[in-house]
Amino acid sequence: MEKTPKILAFAGSKREASLHKKLVKIAAAGARQAGAEVTFIDFQDLPMPLFDQDLQDREGLPETVLQFKQLLKTHDGFLIASPEYNSSITPLLKNAIDWASRSEPGEPPLALTCFRGKVAALMATSPGGLGGLRGLFHVRSILESIGVLVIPEQKTLPNGYQIFDTDGNLKDEQQQQDVLGLGESLTSLLKKLL
16 A cells, blocks of 8 residues: 655745745645645744754753654655755755754664654745755755755746745746646656655
8 A cells, every 4th residue: 555655845035925834835736736734834833043062961852853853754745845055955844954963862873763764855945046056066065965856856936935826826827837747747656666
């Protein structure tokens, strides 16, 4: 019997009107259409302090970090929409990854149990002409170095402020289908791997 893939979808932005939240929700819809169970999380609901080893040594992992780690562990794949900040990853997303890589009691150092063997699809948009492409190189590199298989397909969309309609969909039908297809591709691969 075919296992239903579980996918965690999130954006590397906390902004209320985040273009990346809109973008990842489209990919999540594509994953659902392909038969995945998708959980969308908003980092606005999981505030994490700036990573601090002394804080962890004194108080252990913050509760929001433990919640995030549990979500990562209980899902097979990730849909990640990451803004580009200065040609790289957002501090918010890097901080969440850094916290999640920290060991819980009983785990060896840098256990990475919530990353190893997972599969991810990446996407970005930007007001600029490259659509966030440069930032995704860094996200891909970080994830692959901690054991995540990042699928080759990714989607970058330039002119981010003009591409969404009032319902949060992409105005261009081909772009809409491409982003839906990213969620479908991740789901299809996970079905083969599970």
